[in-house]
Amino acid sequence: MDTAQHHPDLGMLTGQLMRALQNELFETLAEQGHPDVRPRHGSVLAFLDAEGVRATDLAARTGQHKQIIGTIVDELVSLGYVRREPDPADRRAKRIVPTEHGLDEIAKARAILATIEQRLERTLGEQRFAAFREALQEVTGHQQAWRESRQVVD
Amino acid sequence: MDTAQHHPDLGMLTGQLMRALQNELFETLAEQGHPDVRPRHGSVLAFLDAEGVRATDLAARTGQHKQIIGTIVDELVSLGYVRREPDPADRRAKRIVPTEHGLDEIAKARAILATIEQRLERTLGEQRFAAFREALQEVTGHQQAWRESRQVVD
DNA sequence: GAAACTAGTCACGATGCTTGACTATCAAGG
DNA sequence: CCTTGATAGTCAAGCATCGTGACTAGTTTC
DSSP states (O other): OOSSSSSSSSSHHHHHHHHHHHHHHHHHHTTTTTEEEEEEGGGHHHHHOOOOEEEEHHHHHHHHOHHHHHHHHHHHHHHEEEEEEOOOEEEEEEEEOOOHHHHHHHHHHHHHHHHHHHHHHHHOOOHHHHHHHHHHHHHHHHHHHHHHHHHHHH | OOOOOOSHHHHHHHHHHHHHHHHHHHHHHTTTTOOOOOOOGGHHHHHHOTTTTEHHHHHHHOOHHHHHHHHHHHHHHHSEEEEEEEEEEEEEEEEEOOOHHHHHHHHHHHHHHHHHHHHHHHHHHHHHHHHHHHOOOOOOOHHHHHHHHHHOOO
8 A cells, every 4th residue: 555654545544553453452352361363253253143144144244255254163163162053944054153252252352342442532532533433434335335336347 | 353233343444444445556556557566565665765765664664574575675676666776875775766667656556545535535525534534543543552552561 | 893783684484365176955947 | 856057165275465583794882
């Protein structure tokens, strides 16, 4: 992501922010009894619910390939965060179900992110932070939409 | 980066935005005669000037390790974007100097990013976009500062 | 001039994404 | 039924990126 040094470009800024957020999240998770979850595991853990979710749905929601989801689930199974259960409605499919340990990680991850957001809210002020959050969501949506509109043209 | 689906967390949002920006930048660069630059090359190209910059300075500015900068420069040399020239002031050091081709890439990358920002500015409105940009910069800075303050404690 | 430091490189390993192919199962039409 | 095509999940190989430790050559400090 290229930029001049007079004012860092959007790509640099968002990249740095993402790395900083990720670092804090996973360092804190490690301190709270989850030292072995890594960033990529979020693609699975973040979208689970108690009934279980199929791997293909996870792939669709995160935009990642089925294979990656598969290996992530393998790791999470061996770490004791999730189980694979047969899907009663489709014998090809399996439901990814969080274990107790997995549910604990999910709750803690959400709490940590909420804490980070609260700290940023205090720093920026409630109004500015709310505006920032809304704008970020809008910008992301527009940028993704613009990208997809070009895909068709190609 | 974990999240619930009710409202995407900051990590997810920034990650998606970064990917979308990166995709547009490098697709457009490819169409404009630079099909072989990749995102990581930005760490070097974005911070060059005509006189040349030392690898260690690039590492410090981008937060990446010297070794990574070294391999990126290797690639950019073989692609014809930069040259290594001896630093007259320090015989250990070399200055990374952009070639004509490199200067062209730098100019085009900046133009593309400016175009993206202008489009977002039209979408959000001038005031909201300015506020967003400022808040993003502040949030990133605070988040990074917080991280570093914890490093000392460890 | 000797010791401590700095610039850049080499080598290795960990992590993460992409791609293609394959088996088992489901779904739709004849 | 049963054939044809799509879908769920897995196996496997390859590429890209980043992190860490060690090393050489040159510089700075005392």
